[in-house]
Each structure stands twice: as C-alpha cells, then as structure tokens.
Amino acid sequence: MAPVALRDTYSGVEAAVKSKVAQSTTKDAAQTALLAAATRFEDANPKSKAQHEIAAGILPGGNTRTLLHTTPFPLSMKCGKGSSVWDEDDHKYTDFVGELTAGIFGHNHPVIREAIVSAFDNVGVSLGSTTIQEQKHASLICERFGLERLRFTNTGTEANLHALNGAKRFTGRRKVLVFSGGYHGAVLSFGDGKVAENNVDREEWVIGRYNDVDGAKRLIEETPELAAVLVEGMQGAGGCIRGTKEFLHTIQETTKKVGAVFILDEVMTSRIAPGGIQRLMGLKPDITSFGKYLGGGFPIGAFGGSEKIMRVYDPRVPGALSHSGTFNNNTMTMHAGYAGLFQVYTDEVNLAFNAKGDALLEKLQHVSKGTKVFFTGMGAILAAHFSDGGSQEVTCIEDFEERGDLRDLFWYEMLEDGFWITRRGFMALILGTPDEEMDRFVECVGKFLQRHKDILMPE
Ligand SMILES: Cc1ncc(COP(=O)(O)O)c(C=O)c1O
Incomplete structure (x- = not known):
C-alpha cells in the first residue's frame, strides 16, 4: 500500500495528538503535524521498526553509519533497481x-x-599486486581532471587524510585552514563551525567562514605554519552551499603567495561538470581529492595533483611518505570505476544530467518562493532547507538557522509521497531518473507547502 493513503485516514490521530499537544505546553502547529507524521511513519513501517530493534541488539543504536540513523527508527531498505528502492515493508521510492x-x-x-x-x-578479486587496470583508471581520472599524478584510497576520508599529510610533508608545516560547514570525511568534520570531537589532529585546524573573501585571505596570510587550505567548491554535507568564484580564487592566489598547498575537495563535486567544479570555476588546485561515484558504486577515494607535490609519495625516493591500504587498488573498484567513467559518465552525459539537476533546482526554488522552505545546490546535487527567515541567498551556514522540526516533517511526508531523501534534506540524483519523477517531486513539494501553509509562511 502506498503510505500516502494513510495521510488522509489519520485525521483522527491528528486530532488526538492535537488535543494532547494543546493540553501540553507545546502549542506549536508544526509539532502537531510532526507528531502525526511520525505516528503514520511508525504504523506504515512495522518491519523496519522490528528490524531496527533486532539490529540495536548487535550494532550500537542499530547503526554503523551515523548519517543513516533517524528517529524513531531508520527505514531498512530491501533492494534497489535502477533509480528506485524498496523498503522492507514493500514501499517503493524514487x-x-x-x-x-x-x-x-x-x-x-x-x-x-x-x-x-x-x-x-577473468581477473579475480584481490591479486595482492599492482595491476594494469589501476593505471588505466588513474590515467582516465588524470585526463578528465587535468592531473599529473594520482593515488587511490578506499574512501574520500582517506583521500583527504593523505592529501593533507602530503601537503604537510611538502611544506614542512602543520596547520590547516578549513571552513565552518565543511565536511571532508568521517574524522574531518567542521559542520557546526567547530572541530568535531572525533576529528584527527585536533590542534592543527584553523576554521574560517565559508565565502568570506577577506577573512580567508587574512587567515591564510596570518596563520603561522600554514601547510594547506582544504575547501569544497560547494559545501555538500554542509547543505549544498556554493562557493563563489571570488572566494575560491582568493584562496588559490593567497595560498600560492604564502607557499601553502591549495587542496580542493571534489569528493562530491567532481561529477557536477566535465572536469569537476574546478574547471567550471577556472581553478587549478595543487591537490584535488576525489571519491564516491568514481568507484562505479564501490568503495573508492583518490587524490592527485602535480608531480612535484605527489612525489612525496614516490616509494622510489628515499624517505618518501608511506601510503598503504589493502584495498587501495582492489580489482572490483578499478574495473567498475573505470567502466562507469569511461563508458557511461562521458562529458556529454555529464552535461545533460547536470542540466536536468539545474532545471529541477530552478523549479523547486520557484515553487517554494516566499515560504520558509528553500533549495540550494548545483547540477544534480541539491538540498532542501527550512528557516524562519524564508527564502534567501545563502553564502555560509551562519546565514540561517535550520528548523529541524520542519525538516523532519518534510522528510516524513516526502517518504509518504514515495521519495527517498536524506533526513537532512540532501539529495543527489541518479542517472536515468525519469523526468516525470522529478516533475512529480516538484508537485509534491508544492502540495506540501499548501498543506502546511499555516506553518510554512514567514511570520
Ligand atoms: C566533500 C566530502 N569529502 C569527503 C568525504 C568523505 O568521503 P567518504 O565518505 O568516502 O569517506 C565526503 C563524504 O560525504 C564528502 O562529502
């Protein structure tokens, strides 16, 4: 049964919750709608709920990847086909x-x-040796992104860790400038403008404000022992906030001036345009980090740049930095990643796909104009935001306060409409997603805004 049908049958529950809420101190209509949506969610997903309880008996909180945890429990997905997934309770989602x-x-x-x-x-799973295929995949990535040398890792996190170590070795310095809202991996997170407790090298970070041109310039010029600046061209996990050309070029020029290394994190954004966001913005970073789709759906990370810098990892050079990893060049990733990039994600496909993403974003921005909901992003990567200030141009996470209750309500109700999105509102399109599904999403967002107009219009 499509869960959306439940929305109409729950006026009773909503009424009950409403009266309960009215009696309590919380009289917020958003809370009422949220509680009703959470109740419908629980009722519609008994198998996911039961699975969560079993999983919690063996995995802390039933979870092994924090992002995937949602209250009251996460949906457990059973399978995926093309651009659709099905949960354990047999609901289908785009x-x-x-x-x-x-x-x-x-x-x-x-x-x-x-x-x-x-x-x-024909090849085998793990050969415990170098292979021709790793060179082929590296050559293709270097050609696509204008790099001289590349090394593979298993994740984007590792790519950034090794890129940073390379920069520290190359410069002989220790400090690294990053930006609030930045996410560079599991142990490289600066989401709320602070160094996360589980970060590595906790003493070595300097945190600037994203898109603050003068601030970045000052920090680069005035931070003693600055080895590198690590920055995303568009903050992905931070909410799809685009970096301006001026900001990114200022970083590039100023790092060059002080002899620090400019590391552009393209783990998410390298798919946004042929040659990545760097070509789109006319940038030439010293090192670029990669990951995600470049493994064809299998674990990957990579970092690369000029021969001069990457030489710090050349094992033929005495005293070179070590960079190990059992699965760095695993055959499945090397073959799947190469096939995906070479045969499927050509420049033509890339351009057409991201144009669809841009068109979707434009429609979403149009439909949500003047409400507390707004959308950000670039190409086929986008995010929904919920803020009392209403629609606005955002340049950094400090620009607005996210309304968690509205964001959660949106998540529940988009699920009911058959769209699998992240709880935080982040979305990344899949090749071949039917145009009708993108149009239907815009329609469902429009209906969501109508349904909750009392709580979604700026006061
Ligand atoms: C910009 C950016 N850098 C690095 C990473 C880390 O990649 P991984 O999850 O493969 O370690 C991510 C992951 O989302 C990311 O978005």
Whole structure:
C-alpha cells in the first residue's frame, strides 16, 4: 500500500495528538503535524521498526553509519533497481539519496554489472599486486581532471587524510585552514563551525567562514605554519552551499603567495561538470581529492595533483611518505570505476544530467518562493532547507538557522509521497531518473507547502 493513503485516514490521530499537544505546553502547529507524521511513519513501517530493534541488539543504536540513523527508527531498505528502492515493508521510492553522490549509476547499471562480472570471472578479486587496470583508471581520472599524478584510497576520508599529510610533508608545516560547514570525511568534520570531537589532529585546524573573501585571505596570510587550505567548491554535507568564484580564487592566489598547498575537495563535486567544479570555476588546485561515484558504486577515494607535490609519495625516493591500504587498488573498484567513467559518465552525459539537476533546482526554488522552505545546490546535487527567515541567498551556514522540526516533517511526508531523501534534506540524483519523477517531486513539494501553509509562511 502506498503510505500516502494513510495521510488522509489519520485525521483522527491528528486530532488526538492535537488535543494532547494543546493540553501540553507545546502549542506549536508544526509539532502537531510532526507528531502525526511520525505516528503514520511508525504504523506504515512495522518491519523496519522490528528490524531496527533486532539490529540495536548487535550494532550500537542499530547503526554503523551515523548519517543513516533517524528517529524513531531508520527505514531498512530491501533492494534497489535502477533509480528506485524498496523498503522492507514493500514501499517503493524514487531514490533521491543516490548514496550521497556515489550512486550515480543506480543500483544495477548494465555496464557496471558487465565490468564486475567480467573482472570476477577473468581477473579475480584481490591479486595482492599492482595491476594494469589501476593505471588505466588513474590515467582516465588524470585526463578528465587535468592531473599529473594520482593515488587511490578506499574512501574520500582517506583521500583527504593523505592529501593533507602530503601537503604537510611538502611544506614542512602543520596547520590547516578549513571552513565552518565543511565536511571532508568521517574524522574531518567542521559542520557546526567547530572541530568535531572525533576529528584527527585536533590542534592543527584553523576554521574560517565559508565565502568570506577577506577573512580567508587574512587567515591564510596570518596563520603561522600554514601547510594547506582544504575547501569544497560547494559545501555538500554542509547543505549544498556554493562557493563563489571570488572566494575560491582568493584562496588559490593567497595560498600560492604564502607557499601553502591549495587542496580542493571534489569528493562530491567532481561529477557536477566535465572536469569537476574546478574547471567550471577556472581553478587549478595543487591537490584535488576525489571519491564516491568514481568507484562505479564501490568503495573508492583518490587524490592527485602535480608531480612535484605527489612525489612525496614516490616509494622510489628515499624517505618518501608511506601510503598503504589493502584495498587501495582492489580489482572490483578499478574495473567498475573505470567502466562507469569511461563508458557511461562521458562529458556529454555529464552535461545533460547536470542540466536536468539545474532545471529541477530552478523549479523547486520557484515553487517554494516566499515560504520558509528553500533549495540550494548545483547540477544534480541539491538540498532542501527550512528557516524562519524564508527564502534567501545563502553564502555560509551562519546565514540561517535550520528548523529541524520542519525538516523532519518534510522528510516524513516526502517518504509518504514515495521519495527517498536524506533526513537532512540532501539529495543527489541518479542517472536515468525519469523526468516525470522529478516533475512529480516538484508537485509534491508544492502540495506540501499548501498543506502546511499555516506553518510554512514567514511570520
Ligand atoms: C566533500 C566530502 N569529502 C569527503 C568525504 C568523505 O568521503 P567518504 O565518505 O568516502 O569517506 C565526503 C563524504 O560525504 C564528502 O562529502
């Protein structure tokens, strides 16, 4: 049964919750709608609920990837086909999570399948050696992104860790400038403008404000021992906030001036345009970090740049930095990643796909104009935001306060409409997502805004 049908049958529950809420101190209509939506969610997903309870008996909180935890419990997905996924309670969703940009090829792309089956049958899973395929995939990435040398890792987190170590070795310095709202991996997070408690090298970070041109320039010029600046061209996890050309070019020029290394984190954004966001913005970073879709859906990370800098990792050079990893060049990733990039995600496909994303964003911005909901993003990566200030141009996370209750309500109700999105409102499209589903999403957002106009119009 489509969960959306439940929305209409729950006026009783809503009324009951309403009266309960009215009796309590909370009289907020948003809370009422949220509680009703959470109740419908629980009732519609008994198998996911039961699965969560079992999982919590073995995984802390039933979870092994914090982002995927949602209250009252996460949906457990059973399978995916193309650009759709099905949960354990048999609801079908259009997949707008897109594995946080890694899932661009969908759940069973024939080209990826062929690459994997062929590698399994003809190559073998792990050869414990260098292979021609890793050189081929590295050559293709270098060609696409204008790099001289590249090294593979298993994740984007590792790519950034090794890029930073390379920069520290190259400059002989220790400090790194990052920006509030930035996310560079599991142990490299600056989401609320602070160094997260689980971060590595906690003493070595300097945190600036994203898109603050003068502030960045000053911090780069005045921070003693600055080894590198690590920045995203568009903050992804931070809410799809675009970096301005002026901001990014100022970083590039000023790092050059002080002899620090400019590391552009393109783990998410390299798919946004042919040559990545760097070509779009006319940038030439010293090192670029990659990950996500470049593994064809399998674990990958990579970092690369000029031969001069990457030489710090050349094992033929005495005293070179070590960079190990059992699966750095695993055959499945090397074959699937290469096939995906070479055969599927050509420049033409890239341009057409991101144009669709831009068109979707424009429609969403149009439909939400003048409400507390607004959308940000670029190409086929976007985010929904909820803020009392209403629609606005955002330049950094400090520009607005996210309304968690409205964001959660949106998540519940988009699920009911058959859209799988992240709880935080982040979305990454999958190749081949039907245009009708994108149009239907805009329509459902419009209906959501209408349904809750009492709580979504700025006061
Ligand atoms: C910009 C950016 N850098 C790095 C990472 C870390 O990549 P991974 O999750 O593969 O470690 C992410 C992950 O979302 C990211 O968005």
